[in-house]
Amino acid sequence: MTFFEATCTAPVNIAVVKYWGKRDTSLILPTNSSLSVTLSQDQLHSKTTIRASADFTSDRLWLNGIEESIEKNKRLVACLRETRALRAQIEAKDESAPKLSGLKIHICSENNFPTAAGLASSASGYACLVYTLSKLFELPLNASDLSIVARQGSGSACRSLFGGFVAWEMGEKEDGSDSRAVQVAPETHWPDLQALICVVSDEKKGTSSTEGMQLTVKTSALLQHRIKNVVPKRMEEMIAAIHNKDFPRFAELTMQDSNQFHAVCLDTYPPIFYMNDISRAIIRIISEYNKDGIKAAYTFDAGPNAVIYAPQQNMREIYAILSHYFPGHAFEDSLGLKKNDTVHALPQNFDTRVSPVFSQGAVKQILHTKADDGPRVLDSAQYGLLNAEGLPKRLA
């Protein structure tokens, strides 16, 4: 059988100025601009293979080895419609271009981390879907143009089309053509910036981001203050802090923005709680660590998991502190944090009373990662997820 196929991976991103609220729910246009750091695909990624073939009789999707309906997923349908329309334009202009826009496709995607657990799987998942479609259809679009399509899968996905430090400019136009991601600085700009992801829970969360943010838009007066009076200035300050590699300022803005995001969740009626006792203990521990000068920043998305950003030289100390309070976690030491380790003690003058020591496994896993590059193209013949019949090689 003749077929056309592409396989790609895409990273997750963790926002330091949070997106929370839509002004248009079908085009996914946000109520404020946001900014994130793209994290290394060596630790967390989505991987997607898409095949187009005249032998296929319907569009099909497998996510983590389980078949899911495409028709019921409006966001996925929108991404497919947009990319097929762009392919059809190429075919209309160039007689010799294979007619891929009319072929059915099989999509197989896997996340190497828990889906829908507040670890930004929708961001890497839709970025990967749209990027892989663009390779399959050979679309002549840059990452910022593609981000407009990925945004319609999941807002935060638009930022995963770039590596490094990425802003999603909210735009003003009704059609969303100016609501796109742009790179503020590549990952090579600040290679020293690393992250520890503390997995507090890997279960599917209670209130999805999509539902939660619209309830906030409807009911929170504090959100209106945030949109108008806080985020525009904070975006400028954050971009300056990144350009200057000013970690203390970057960290302060990151923690303040996480705090305000969770404050607007509390200001939602009825309120939404994403953080739990463990999350709050992590905030107290990092605040104590920062008492003589800022050395680490915490941030929390729509779930209890913490992401801690810090310069590489502070990571051992931070890991030692976290290990004291949260024993019995699995540790993915991919960047060699514990190699030749002599630092096990807490820093001098660290007031251990800020938090009780939690029971074994309260924090399940700690992942050490760093700012890194955007989507990657893989060789389908070697790494593709579909077998000769166009079905997943692995089912759940």
Ligand SMILES: Nc1ncnc2c1ncn2[C@@H]1O[C@H](COP(=O)(O)OP(=O)(O)OP(=O)(O)O)[C@@H](O)[C@H]1O
């Ligand atoms: N690899 C993937 N390919 C296509 N779609 C995906 C992929 N991974 C996740 N998704 C979509 O994203 C949904 C999960 O998004 P959701 O926003 O609930 O969780 P999350 O992204 O983990 O959390 P958050 O965005 O709040 O950090 C899945 O149900 C699926 O529809």
Ligand SMILES: C[C@@](O)(CCOP(=O)(O)OP(=O)(O)O)CC(=O)O
């Ligand atoms: C708290 C956040 O992670 C919210 C992410 O929301 P989503 O991008 O998952 O929402 P949808 O656009 O409805 O799919 C903050 C952020 O990533 O900026």
